[in-house]
Amino acid sequence: MPNQAINPLAAPPPAQFPPVAPHGTAFGGKPMTDILDIKAPVSLPGDVPWLWILLGAAAALLLAAVCWYVWKRKKRPKPGPPAPTPEWLALADLSDLESAGLSAREFYFRLSEIARCYLEQRFGRPMLEMTTEEVLAALPSLKMPSQLSSGLREVLRESDPVRYAGARAAADRMQADLDFIRELVETLAPSPEPESSGEGEGE
Numbered sequence: 001m002p003n004q005a006i007n008p009l010a011a012p013p014p015a016q017f018p019p020v021a022p023h024g025t026a027f028g029g030k031p032m033t034d035i036l037d038i039k040a041p042v043s044l045p046g047d048v049p050w051l052w053i054l055l056g057a058a059a060a061l062l063l064a065a066v067c068w069y070v071w072k073r074k075k076r077p078k079p080g081p082p083a084p085t086p087e088w089l090a091l092a093d094l095s096d097l098e099s100a101g102l103s104a105r106e107f108y109f110r111l112s113e114i115a116r117c118y119l120e121q122r123f124g125r126p127m128l129e130m131t132t133e134e135v136l137a138a139l140p141s142l143k144m145p146s147q148l149s150s151g152l153r154e155v156l157r158e159s160d161p162v163r164y165a166g167a168r169a170a171a172d173r174m175q176a177d178l179d180f181i182r183e184l185v186e187t188l189a190p191s192p193e194p195e196s197s198g199e200g201e202g203e
Contacts, residue, residue: 086121087189090114094182104169108159108177115152115181122188132156148184155180 084092093114102110116127116135123142127135135156139149155177161167 085189086118087185089121090118090185091182093117094178094185098175098178104162104174105166107174108162108169111178111181112156112159112163115155115184118185132160144184144188148187151180152184 093110097107097110097114100107100110113128116130119125119135119142120127125138125142127138130138136153139153142149159169159177162169
């Protein structure tokens with residue numbers, strides 16, 4: 001190839017660029033499907049009211065706790081009345097005996113049982129298991145006035161022949177013995193403790 005002289009002042013040949021496809025088409029005239037237009041911004045809902053949600057949950061928990069507490073109180077058994085005292089039981093039994101109309105033998109069996117049961121509950125001694133002589137021997141160790149101890153000794157000694165030997169007993173004597181056992185119970189009853197009013201505390 002013969003050498004050609006290059007003119008430095010001559011304009012360079014125009015640049016060659018590849019053809020540009022029309023908008024929305026690929027090279028070769030095919031439509032473009034893999035590139036989509038940018039969508040408009042999606043509007044989001046307003047701010048979530050978290051404060052009201054928390055307050056509602058707290059109120060629901062409080063209501064549930066109150067309902068549980070009320071249910072537990074209704075389910076809890078109420079305390080029953082206090083147990084009757086030995087004095088109350090003995091006096092009630094004496095009143096029943098007084099109106100029972102029993103024979104002298106049955107009367108003194110029941111009167112002796114009431115007296116022994118009361119002394120057992122009052123002093124914690126097994127009087128119901130003792131014989132009359134054993135009860136009489138235990139009387140000095142019991143904390144009771146001497147006149148009561150002497151009167152009880154007399155009632156027990158004189159009731160044994162009626163109970164075991166079929167001896168007779170007058171109605172006025174039976175009433176007097178019952179009145180004595182009632183007096184014994186009332187005298188030996190512990191004094192009620194005074195209620196503290198709170199006055200004078202802290203002085």
